[in-house]
Amino acid sequence: MVKICNEMDTQSKLDICSFKSWYKKFEKITIPSICIHIPKDVLEYFRDELVILPKECYTSIVEEDSEWDNEINEDNTPEYPEFSNNIRNAIKELDGSVFLKTNWHCPKDAFWITAGQTLKVKDIIDAYQLIKASSIIKRDLNFWYLDNQNNQSTRDFYLILRKWMDIHPGTEFRCFVRNNKLIAISPRDWPQFHKHIIQQKHEIVNDILSLFKEKIQYQFPLDDYCFDVVRQRKDNVILLDFSTFEENFTDALAFDWEFLKSEEIIAEENEAGLPEFRYLNSDCGIQPHSRNNYAIPQDIIDMFNPQNSDTRSNLTDLLAARVQEEMELQNRES
Structure with a gap:
């Protein structure tokens, strides 16, 4: 597979993340x-x-x-x-x-x-x-x-x-990739509390990491990118979408872009061998939700x-x- 250098303009990166550009290649692991x-x-x-x-x-x-x-x-x-x-x-x-x-x-x-x-x-x-x-x-x-x-x-x-596909919001996750390494995972439904995430946190990371290493890593044309998945049960992770590793176009959710682009997170990933997984570990009551912005x-x-x-x-x-x-x-x- 021909890799595409990440030193390219934003338009080209967005074109690569366009659904039509990647769907056929990853058709077997998506909807x-x-x-x-x-x-x-x-x-x-x-x-x-x-x-x-x-x-x-x-x-x-x-x-x-x-x-x-x-x-x-x-x-x-x-x-x-x-x-x-x-x-x-x-x-x-x-x-x-x-x-x-x-x-x-x-x-x-x-x-x-x-x-x-x-x-x-x-x-x-x-x-x-x-x-x-x-x-x-x-x-x-x-x-x-x-x-x-x-x-x-x-x-x-x-x-x-x-x-x-009926998807429970607590089963969707955003994954952040740098230099072809999965460095971070965040719930898509941030900042909402989901008890099952705490109970299954290790299984969630392992299942997502398995999909990444077996089906996505080195297969996507960019070295730095984000992808969304849904994990509805153990050993069942479905790819939803790709997006650029850029703050102007992709929401960092539980993280901030300064941290995602820092060397600190790379060091943590290298030491542990696992991506950083952030989630709410307690119910903080009603939290603002992006859906409420639309009426x-x-x-x-x-x-x-x-x-x-x-x-x-x-x-x-x-x-x-x-x-x-x-x-x-x-x-x-x-």
């Missing part, structure tokens, strides 16, 4: 996924701030309501039948529920927009809603990490659909205000229809 190329016209639609969903999202509603049919046919609602069909087929192939992301990030800031307030995608409506409502996704698709616009016209963007934006709340009915887009109508549909389903089940 089944499908990469869908985003055509130029769809890419421009995703970049646009106007929140209007494509015509394909209204198919089920149109079938039941002729008034919707007339409305949609008369306006300039965009349509991307081939791309939407690719999403439908991928969801079906991945057993009906998927986790969505771009080359680099998921729309974690937009979970509030779906009927169940979750990142689980069951149809194209969920997919388009999450993408259009996410500032994180827009930054990805607008080259948020670049200082210049070089090569923008030739870069390929992908929508990644991953088979849905329904005020302008969306205002759009549902009856006094501002003239400003509603077709997204609000669709959301109302989906909420009603969810309520009817719950009533039938109760």
Whole structure:
């Protein structure tokens, strides 16, 4: 395998950590996924701030309501039948529920927009809603990490659909690699307390270290990088993602970047032969959580205000229809 020197620009490192770049090589140790190329016209639609969903999202509603049919046919609602069909087929192939992301990030800031307030995608409506409502996704698709616009016209963007997997937040871990050595491990759900981590701390480190040495070490093109895993039970660790070993792009969680880049941690790792594993060893009560940083934006709340009915887009109508549909389903089940 050809190793790539770490003395490279940030853009190149990010490209290496892009999901499409590594998935095939590590497919056997990660979650089944499908990469869908985003055509130029769809890419421009995703970049646009106007929140209007494509015509394909209204198919089920149109079938039941002729008034919707007339409305949609008369306006300039965009349509991307081939791309939407690719999403439908991928969801079906991945057993009906998927986790969505771009080359680099998921729309974690937009979970509030779906009927169940979750990142689980069951149809194209969920997919388009999450993408259009996410500032994180827009930054990805607008080259948020670049200082210049070089090569923008030739870069390929992908929508990644991953088979849905129910993951307990206390089973996810971020791993930090320097000079091809695993030097540190942190819970992803930092700074939350999880009792099982204390009880299984040695097994957690050993299982992650085994996966790293057997399947990842010297196989990934960079010498310094981070990777995320989920360990749901003993001897079962699944790779989730790669990211750059840089503070501007990767959260250090239980660590700080000054320490991760210091010689101190290298000395500790060499002496013990094990990565440093940090976690909360006692319940400190309610801790701040990054998910709480994301909520329904005020302008969306205002759009549902009856006094501002003239400003509603077709997204609000669709959301109302989906909420009603969810309520009817719950009533039938109760």
